[in-house]
Amino acid sequence: MEYEEFAFIIAAFLGGLGAMLVRLPPLVGFLAAGFALNYLGYSMTPTLESLSNLGVTLLLFTIGLKLDVRTLLRTEVWLGATGHMVLSSGILIAVLSLFKLTGIALLANSDWQTFLLLSFALAFSSTVFAVKVLEERSEMQSFYGRLAIGVLIMQDIFAVLFLSASTGQLPSIWALGLFLLLPLSIFLRYLLDKVGHGEMQILYGILLALVLGYGLFEAVGVKGDLGALIIGMLLAPHKASHHLAKSLFHLKEFLLVGFFLSIGLMALPTWDLLFLSALLLFLIPIKSILFLLIFNRFRLRNRTSTLATLSLSNYSEFGLIVAALAVSQGWFDEAWLVVLSIAVAASFVLASPLNSASEKVYLYLDKFLPQAPVDKLHHADKVLTISDADAIVLGMGKIGRSAYTRLKDGYDVRVLGIDNNADKVDEINAAGFHALHGDASDSDFWDNIASHPEIKMILLTMPSHHGNIYAMEQLVNRGFSGQVTAIVEYADEIQVLKALGAHQVFHVYDEAGAELADSAFRLREQG
Helix, strand or coil: CCHHHHHHHHHHHHHHHHHHHCCCCHHHHHHHHHHHHHHCCCCCCHHHHHHHHHHHHHHHHHHHHCCCHHHHHCHHHHHHHHHHHHHHHHHHHHHHHHHHHHCCHHHHCCCHHHHHHHHHHHCCCCHHHHHHHHHHCCCCCCHHHHHHHHHHHHHHHHHHHHHHHHHCCCCCHHHHHHHHHHHHHHHHHHHHHHCCCCHHHHHHHHHHHHHHHHHHHHHCCCCHHHHHHHHHHHHCCCCCHHHHHHHHHHHHHHHHHHHHHHHHCCCCCCHHHHHHHHHHHCCHHHHHHHHHHHHHHCCCCHHHHHHHHHHHCCCCHHHHHHHHHHHHCCCCCCHHHHHHHHHHHHHHHHHHHHHHCHHHHHHHHCCCCCCCCHHHCCHHHCCCCCCCCCEEEECCCHHHHHHHHHHHHHHCCCEEEEECCHHHHHHHHHCCCCEEECCCCCHHHHHHHHCCCCCCEEEECCCCHHHHHHHHHHHHHCCCCCEEEEEECCHHHHHHHHHCCCCEEEEHHHHHHHHHHHHHHHHHHHC
8 A cells, every 4th residue: 555545544434523523524534635635735646546536436326226226217307407407507608608707717718518517517416425325314205305316317328328329339239138137136136135144244245246247238338326326226126125224334435535536636716716716606506596496386295396406416426427527528628627526525524514414404495385285286296194102103114113012012002113115114003013114303293292192202213313203303393292212323422412301222232132132041941
């Protein structure tokens, strides 16, 4: 390992730690570390570039593992993404043309073809950023999260079509053989059962993502990242796909550090180029307003439209790919690539605190946005109706189901289960539970809970500590007087929830160990 790689690791850690200390996502610190390294004279290395590419490929593979292909067929996804791409590109061309009046040489010397390419590049939103934000909040399966991911995947498809058309290189005739992956997926899912858990499961996932996905698709002239996404989608129906995604989670997160560092290492701009990058940041609200208006046309709640919009209110790494291709083809000045690199990084920095405060942003905007009548809302976006429940279990995973069963059968309590995965709710109800689709990070949901004084007990069994904290804050703000019990994965999270007002907080592994010992002792006594 070269000394440069040591410097990258140290800078990334210090940057991420600094961001956490000021309550920003670590990725902001990674971006800052990349710019600092660039300023100190460091540049991209083959190792860092490889790590960055691997991270993005694994990210798309894990997105595919969690994606229901039917999401892309929803009107609000495919039509929303297409409409936004066309409208935003047209508006951005007009605004960029007005920017020529600033007199900056790079703008003054640009023609409408350059502005067309730039507007197309700026219309994309970052898949990497959005997924990071959604995963940190455990909201990948929320309705707004799936809407945002669907739009991003449609944008990825647009990018692939553009790259193929602009290079003039059609896929190989052998690309038709990729359709054989459909019947092959049966065997791939079968093999997923056989590899079990642990290192073989992780290795199998890497094999699928990098070799069968990226490598095979590149070999026949199709973008490799798209291949990783498609292979993930083929495995998504398998019950173990979420476990595979979880196994790859930390490896993917580590590799993505290289991606964020690499953005900062791309280039150092002049003052003119910095000013131009700042001008491009003022175009982001145009993208945001368009997303908001388009989503509202599909009869979505203001909260869904706002949070999905905030996830997409940034520039994309795909925009840099488009710009790099344009430079290589001689379509516009390479200085534009520097400008876009700075604008992409800065858009992440600006979007991070906005997404962290997304609920507050929604509550503010909700005062000004028109609200669709409740009876005309999108069928999948209606606020749930609660009735006949004394206790609520939030998070119907294995622990949540066990708690539900004990309350219902052991104490004859009327229990309602809540889960944020709409597809999973059908499966839960089919297993004999009474569960509804709801999002615990949704302030509208908590307003509904507060309107039911008969609810005396709430169990927080969600996997996300962030979600549990938010739930406690909402309960306190609404004066909930019942009992709140929660579980945590790490012992240092216990006092955080207790300080917020939770009556009981259990460390999941401690409780499992204690129950195991009690069961063993009872069995011995019976024998």
